[in-house]
Amino acid sequence: MREQRPRYHRIADDLRGQIERGELEPGGQLPTEFELVEQYEASRNTVRLALRRLTEEGLVIAGQGRGSFVRRSLKPAVWDWSVLESRTRHTSDEQGDQWASIVAESGRQPRQEVRVSIRRPPTEVAERLGLDPEKDLTVVRERIRIVDQDPYALADSYFPEELVRGTPLMLPEDVSAPGGVLASVGLVQARYRDEITVRMPTRAEVERLSLPAATPVAVHMRTGYDENSRPLRVMITILPGDRHVIRYDVSAE
Amino acid sequence: MREQRPRYHRIADDLRGQIERGELEPGGQLPTEFELVEQYEASRNTVRLALRRLTEEGLVIAGQGRGSFVRRSLKPAVWDWSVLESRTRHTSDEQGDQWASIVAESGRQPRQEVRVSIRRPPTEVAERLGLDPEKDLTVVRERIRIVDQDPYALADSYFPEELVRGTPLMLPEDVSAPGGVLASVGLVQARYRDEITVRMPTRAEVERLSLPAATPVAVHMRTGYDENSRPLRVMITILPGDRHVIRYDVSAE
DNA sequence: AAGTGGTCTAGACCACTAA
DNA sequence: TAGTGGTCTAGACCACTTT
Incomplete structure (x- = not known):
């Protein structure tokens, strides 16, 4: 029997997919936490867990008062x-x-x-x-x-x-x-x-x-x-x- | 005017200090989340934020049902x-x-x-x-x-x-x-x-x-x-x- | 069975940014 | 000033490990 993944994993997976498929462009803004709460019908903390997961992977960068954005890779x-x-x-x-x-x-x-x-x-x-x-x-x-x-x-x-x-x-x-x-x-x-x-x-x-x-x-x-x-x-x-x-x-x- | 650091930063700093000074040994167990809640008079979520911070730094590793431990460095x-x-x-x-x-x-x-x-x-x-x-x-x-x-x-x-x-x-x-x-x-x-x-x-x-x-x-x-x-x-x-x-x-x- | 960390909710207030 | 993310609380239930 296979129990399902935690909700914040699924939210993170969904957003990661959008980033990888280019539906969210580098430098582009993600939906706000409030919007994600509504989209996924989850509490704000759960949404924040998902965003944190993406942040830890280096895919997303958040700024207080500004929003969350798809991280753009610097030309090294x-x-x-x-x-x-x-x-x-x-x-x-x-x-x-x-x-x-x-x-x-x-x-x-x-x-x-x-x-x-x-x-x-x-x-x-x-x-x-x-x-x-x-x-x-x-x-x-x-x-x-x-x-x-x-x-x-x-x-x-x-x-x-x-x-x-x-x-x-x-x-x-x-x-x-x-x-x-x-x-x-x-x-x-x-x-x-x-x-x-x-x-x-x-x-x-x-x-x-x-x-x-x-x-x-x-x-x-x-x-x-x-x-x-x-x-x-x-x-x-x-x-x-x-x-x-x-x-x-x-x-x- | 200098506002103080967030509470979970201070908890993390305190624990990090204990790790760096060797008061908590590599492989040793940290206090449980419940104990930390009491020690620092913070909510469990705040304690968990502090632990997560240390985990992100690679200093701590947590296992469900087991506890949190000071990460030991492998001989590379x-x-x-x-x-x-x-x-x-x-x-x-x-x-x-x-x-x-x-x-x-x-x-x-x-x-x-x-x-x-x-x-x-x-x-x-x-x-x-x-x-x-x-x-x-x-x-x-x-x-x-x-x-x-x-x-x-x-x-x-x-x-x-x-x-x-x-x-x-x-x-x-x-x-x-x-x-x-x-x-x-x-x-x-x-x-x-x-x-x-x-x-x-x-x-x-x-x-x-x-x-x-x-x-x-x-x-x-x-x-x-x-x-x-x-x-x-x-x-x-x-x-x-x-x-x-x-x-x-x-x-x- | 008891104890641990993992997930999730619902809400509050704060700090920062941009219009 | 409105809207954003950041911090924090209090509580609930779940999953896993150990005894």
Whole structure:
């Protein structure tokens, strides 16, 4: 015997179908909650459960006082991570320039804010840098990448303090040296290891990136090594899923 | 003048704090809804809003009739995508073997189910294969990767039909040829392009992978080309965020 | 059988947006 | 000012798990 699905599931299914079939267009307004109450002969709370379900799927976005709308997908920024810093056009602060040019191509204004501090590393960073999280220090460059006033990604770099002590890296300026930040202090990255994970954003990330509901993030963690496999840096980039594609080109040679 | 946060936000903040400080341990049970109603002097719906908020953040998981629990993070499977198929240990069906050995190392039973069909490609696949989505056909190998009865990932491969017509690729068996599936039909992949995006799973994916609430997925799309940059295959892997790490090793040489 | 979370109702007032 | 979604209450019954 098959009992029926809950009423708010059926309402959500019905609306989802309308969205997927294009009867409700991206950016278009859904019926108001009051109208849905009448259409489906359900209580307002039940209707709200259905709408919440769609919101969690990332299909709908609601605004107090405005209404509920079919979420439109942003044209994502494609970010190519397969290039080694030492081989790029030699103008950038770790991908910063690549990112800036991608953004500029679409006629928008890229910008980034940098904050530098000296801190004990979080455990996942300490592990990768081979440091003692209790005793060793790291220089942290926290950046927020902004497009036309809108925050787009967070990028935090961690350097072992002893490697960069007294260098320009410790200044809160936007360092743009030929060959990247590390080259500017005489360090050469020969190898990277990238680790990508996916999760829901923390409250802090939701606020700093002003993320809409149900927007997951990719966490891109890049550990850079010199030619002797000594770790030089960990860079952690938080990329909201609704506006980014991570790309790698891998070739046989 | 600063008005106060909604009550269910404050309840959620309080519980989140307890989780983050370890006062509520991973896997441990939260107070029941009835107890929370008494503790915070709020209605049950308000308490449920707070719990839902934590559930959406992936911190809490609830089971009907059982209670609510602090979600424990799974030890994720690390999946290295930087190796070219032609250079792997020559035993595998596109990473299948690598995946199987990762899983087997932790003492678990990997398995995969394969289904083969011939279909018109979805537009994103057609684009990458240089096909006409209205006229051309693709051979589709849909696989579901399973660990100890639990589904772990979905991996669908699309091949231009004319390239693989009449080959073993069209049989619904688990093809394990030296050098991979494509080599078995005389095709050599010289280059890959990987594109990784992040989104919430569709309803269908939630069911096929039996995903807990608030689990985002990574979509890993690999397009393989031969030495003349002719596209040979698109493989789309759906990786639930709570059980996977995507890794790339990139070196200067 | 008891206890848990899941569904649903009917209503109230508030905060925000747009006309 | 009217209309929208956001918060909150108080209560009911159901479905599932555990004992």
